[in-house]
Amino acid sequence: MEKVCVIGAGSTKYGKLQDSITDIALQASVDALDSAGIEPKKIQAGYISNVFGIADKQVHLGPVIMSNLGIPEVPSLSIESACGSGSVSFREAYANVAAGFYDAVLATGVEKVTHTGTEWTTTYFSYCSDFFYEGGAGASFPGLFASIARAYLAEFKATEEDLAMVAVKNHDNGFLNPKAHLRKKITVDDVLKSAVVASPLKLYDCCPFSDGASAVILCNEKFAKDHSTNYIEVIGSGRGGSPAALQGREHITTIPSTKIAAHAAYKMAGVTPKDIDFAEVHDCFTIAELVDTEDLGFFEKGEAVEALRQGRTRLNGDIPINPSGGLKSKGHPIGATGIGQVVEVFDQLTGKAGERTVKEGKIGLTHNFGATGASCAVHIFKSV
Amino acid sequence: MQPVQAAPSIYSKVYKLLAKEEFINNAKLGKVLARKCTKCGHLHLATTYFCQNCGNKTFENAIIEGMGAIVTYTIITVPPEGYEKYVPYAWVVMKLDKTDLRISGFMGGIKSPADLPLGMKSKMTGYDERGIIIEKL
Numbered sequence: 001m002e003k004v005c006v007i008g009a010g011s012t013k014y015g016k017l018q019d020s021i022t023d024i025a026l027q028a029s030v031d032a033l034d035s036a037g038i039e040p041k042k043i044q045a046g047y048i049s050n051v052f053g054i055a056d057k058q059v060h061l062g063p064v065i066m067s068n069l070g071i072p073e074v075p076s077l078s079i080e081s082a083c084g085s086g087s088v089s090f091r092e093a094y095a096n097v098a099a100g101f102y103d104a105v106l107a108t109g110v111e112k113v114t115h116t117g118t119e120w121t122t123t124y125f126s127y128c129s130d131f132f133y134e135g136g137a138g139a140s141f142p143g144l145f146a147s148i149a150r151a152y153l154a155e156f157k158a159t160e161e162d163l164a165m166v167a168v169k170n171h172d173n174g175f176l177n178p179k180a181h182l183r184k185k186i187t188v189d190d191v192l193k194s195a196v197v198a199s200p201l202k203l204y205d206c207c208p209f210s211d212g213a214s215a216v217i218l219c220n221e222k223f224a225k226d227h228s229t230n231y232i233e234v235i236g237s238g239r240g241g242s243p244a245a246l247q248g249r250e251h252i253t254t255i256p257s258t259k260i261a262a263h264a265a266y267k268m269a270g271v272t273p274k275d276i277d278f279a280e281v282h283d284c285f286t287i288a289e290l291v292d293t294e295d296l297g298f299f300e301k302g303e304a305v306e307a308l309r310q311g312r313t314r315l316n317g318d319i320p321i322n323p324s325g326g327l328k329s330k331g332h333p334i335g336a337t338g339i340g341q342v343v344e345v346f347d348q349l350t351g352k353a354g355e356r357t358v359k360e361g362k363i364g365l366t367h368n369f370g371a372t373g374a375s376c377a378v379h380i381f382k383s384v
Numbered sequence: 385m386q387p388v389q390a391a392p393s394i395y396s397k398v399y400k401l402l403a404k405e406e407f408i409n410n411a412k413l414g415k416v417l418a419r420k421c422t423k424c425g426h427l428h429l430a431t432t433y434f435c436q437n438c439g440n441k442t443f444e445n446a447i448i449e450g451m452g453a454i455v456t457y458t459i460i461t462v463p464p465e466g467y468e469k470y471v472p473y474a475w476v477v478m479k480l481d482k483t484d485l486r487i488s489g490f491m492g493g494i495k496s497p498a499d500l501p502l503g504m505k506s507k508m509t510g511y512d513e514r515g516i517i518i519e520k521l
Contacts, residue, residue: 118462119464119465120465122462122463122464122465123464123465123466126464132404132431132515133487133488133489133515133516134475134488135464136515137475137488137489137490137514137515137516138460138463138464138467138470138473138475138490138514138515139458139460139464139475139488140460140462140463140464142458142462143458143460143475144458144475146458146459147456147457147458147475147477148456150456150457150458150497150502151455151456151502154456154502195461196459196461197461197462198458198459198460198461198462199458199459199461199496199497200458200497201458245488246477246488247477247486247487247488248486250484252455252456252477
């Protein structure tokens with residue numbers, strides 16, 4: 001297998017955007033190409049992650065993006081894997097470069113949904129669940145994670161204040177990120193007093209619906225050395241699956257696909273959770289970050305809360321989690337999120353993260369899943 | 385089991401699967417149609433086509449009483465389309481008695497966590513446009 005590197009990364013701001021889905025996907029793609037310092041003609045394939053292109057009247061985004069980049073002859077693949085679309089797409093891009101099919105490829109993730117309103121998004125997002133048992137019985141996505149939260153709070157003696165602290169921490173980080181959707185500091189009280197969406201989760205326990213696009217350029221090591229001096233290497237890539245419905249899981253407070261994907265990625269990278277300097281994890285709801293950091297092996301089961309209380313996951317802690325602000329504050333344009341996490345790791349490891357740079361960050365991890373973790377991908381990167 | 389008319393539900397249009405219809409017909413009687421693997425005995429909900437334990441493809445039907453205890457739940461205040469008139473309501477996960485199977489569904493009339501302590505004994509009572517219906521005993 002070829003060594004795979006990331007030599008360029010770009011993102012639009014996340015939030016309520018006015019431009020079309022195609023325009024924002026192109027803005028991020030052009031930023032990534034500029035960041036890599038290469039021309040589109042060097043790209044041999046495109047991997048485009050998106051879930052609800054239908055909301056902005058454009059599906060089959062790949063050829064549209066390639067054509068507008070001046071490379072209509074280049075093949076592309078459009079990928080949907082719910083909220084995990086970006087990382088799943090990154091994995092396909094990674095695998096094809098690793099296998100030697102291509103020297104350099106573009107992976108762009110995009111979503112444009114905020115113009116549709118809360119009812120449309122709540123309804124359509126529920127189609128990502130195992131619909132017969134979940135969405136089709138009145139469960140929204142906040143509701144599914146609220147069910148995980150209620151089980152977690154009962155099992156591990158955690159409180160709604162603890163959940164709120166995840167939101168406060170990630171908003172503190174997002175405040176330092178010019179591209180974040182919710183760029184404001186909040187307090188535990190703000191979270192507790194916000195409207196209940198699906199008990200026990202309140203509005204500020206939930207990530208926002210966001211528009212946005214992120215893009216990265218992946219290539220083999222020779223291409224990286226020939227074109228750049230400031231790039232990162234992908235040292236681990238893992239994927240996993242879980243029973244699609246929560247009812248199919250023996251332990252509701254664990255997401256099996258995270259454990260499977262993480263195990264594979266750690267094994268490939270030859271590292272353990274202790275070697276990871278910082279991580280971007282899938283905090284679609286505050287409860288998810290607690291569950292993720294346990295399933296990724298940073299903390300024992302049930303101990304993420306104590307680590308959070310001690311500040312270990314803060315920007316200046318021993319294992320900073322979501323330095324970008326995470327889905328909670330940076331925002332969650334679902335097709336772009338997994339790629340956006342790679343953009344953050346790229347920025348962190350190449351000295352472009354500004355005020356939110358983690359101390360002595362050499363190895364970063366991304367963790368992104370679809371639905372309630374029915375599908376998952378984990379990637380590990382190191383600075384070169 | 386009494387004969388039941390095919391379910392007049394949106395799912396029968398979406399899933400042209402006999403197993404699903406049979407499952408729904410049982411749910412209407414408060415029963416769970418499970419499939420027991422003829423090779424290893426592992427139990428699944430009827431919508432699985434291969435054994436998740438051993439990969440075997442043949443099953444025998446096992447009709448289980450839809451009785452159990454609530455494992456976890458949420459109370460929805462911001463609902464998906466079609467559920468506005470039911471707010472607030474709960475979506476619950478229930479562990480079925482005498483098996484390791486869990487089933488989830490809609491529970492009306494729940495306004496606050498005080499209405500539904502974890503472990504509450506509950507029962508499947510039907511199936512309609514709200515999905516599988518579960519009620520407190």
